[in-house]
Amino acid sequence: MTEDPTGDPIRRIPKLVLVLxxxxxxxxxxxxxxVLAPDDTSSSAAPAGAAAISIKDFTFTPPTLTVAPxxxxxxxxxxxxxxxxTATDKSFDTGDLDGGAKGTITAPTEAxxxxxxxxxxxxxxxxxxxQG
Amino acid sequence: xxxxxTLLIVGAAGVLVSAYIHYYLYFHGGYRGISxxxxxxxxxxxxxxxxxxxxxxxxxxxxxxxxxDRWAMPTAVVGTxxxxxxxxxxxxxxxxxxxxxxxxxxSTEAVIAVASxxxxxxxxxxxxxxxxxxxxxxxxxxxxx
Numbered sequence: 001m002t003e004d005p006t007g008d009p010i011r012r013i014p015k016l017v018l019v020l021x022x023x024x025x026x027x028x029x030x031x032x033x034x035v036l037a038p039d040d041t042s043s044s045a046a047p048a049g050a051a052a053i054s055i056k057d058f059t060f061t062p063p064t065l066t067v068a069p070x071x072x073x074x075x076x077x078x079x080x081x082x083x084x085x086t087a088t089d090k091s092f093d094t095g096d097l098d099g100g101a102k103g104t105i106t107a108p109t110e111a112x113x114x115x116x117x118x119x120x121x122x123x124x125x126x127x128x129x130x131q132g
Numbered sequence: 133x134x135x136x137x138t139l140l141i142v143g144a145a146g147v148l149v150s151a152y153i154h155y156y157l158y159f160h161g162g163y164r165g166i167s168x169x170x171x172x173x174x175x176x177x178x179x180x181x182x183x184x185x186x187x188x189x190x191x192x193x194x195x196x197x198x199x200x201d202r203w204a205m206p207t208a209v210v211g212t213x214x215x216x217x218x219x220x221x222x223x224x225x226x227x228x229x230x231x232x233x234x235x236x237x238x239s240t241e242a243v244i245a246v247a248s249x250x251x252x253x254x255x256x257x258x259x260x261x262x263x264x265x266x267x268x269x270x271x272x273x274x275x276x277x
Contacts, residue, residue, distance in 0.1 A: 010137050010198045018199050022148065022192040029152055037160045057165025079162030082237055123168045123232060
């Protein structure tokens with residue numbers, strides 16, 4: 001490669017710098033993200049024995065939850081995207097839960113199987129079983 | 133020449149930022165768990181991972197083409213298509229759905245990704261078009277002489 005007679009400043013940058021700059025920037029960005037990004041799981045733990053639904057990676061956990069009638073269920077959104085837990089028959093609904101937010105729902109008082117979805121991402125599905 | 137190199141630098145930055153946002157959403161935004169429909173082995177999660185990895189290499193190639201000129205035009209074309217494809221995918225995800233996935237929420241990450249992809253399309257597209265015009269004019273001049 002010959003020197004550029006126009007004095008183009010790019011030509012004065014050492015080739016090694018050009019070769020390394022993108023990988024170095026990427027490594028720094030990923031490293032900083034690992035250090036600074038919020039821990040997805042730190043706020044998702046529910047009290048032992050309490051009924052809880054966790055949302056992470058656009059998935060409800062557990063996929064099927066069994067509770068007693070009228071139980072209070074804690075819902076934790078461990079994603080950064082808003083989600084909801086909304087019964088398909090609208091018998092319970094958390095409303096929009098922002099990333100990292102918690103909400104509660106009250107299980108129906110009638111025994112039965114209740115399917116629920118995220119109203120924003122409706123392919124997300126879970127089941128609540130209410131047993132007396 | 134310097135103005136054309138600036139277009140490549142802006143394009144590389146736009147592509148790299150877009151790739152980073154997709155990396156971030158995959159590992160920290162929950163997007164590694166989305167597999168509604170799969171076409172040719174590609175679902176939303178995998179497409180985010182693919183976007184992040186390919187964006188990194190395209191940005192790298194764009195920066196290298198600042199010094200190795202013969203790479204500039206092909207990488208600018210690939211970069212333009214990459215950024216335009218990402219924008220189209222975003223629009224589909226917000227409207228008719230993409231691989232079974234729809235999301236009408238506007239996040240900060242989405243705004244940054246769209247802005248960077250628009251910048252990449254504009255700068256790299258300008259680089260490609262101006263290069264083609266220059267080449268066509270040079271050919272016409274050559275034919276006349």
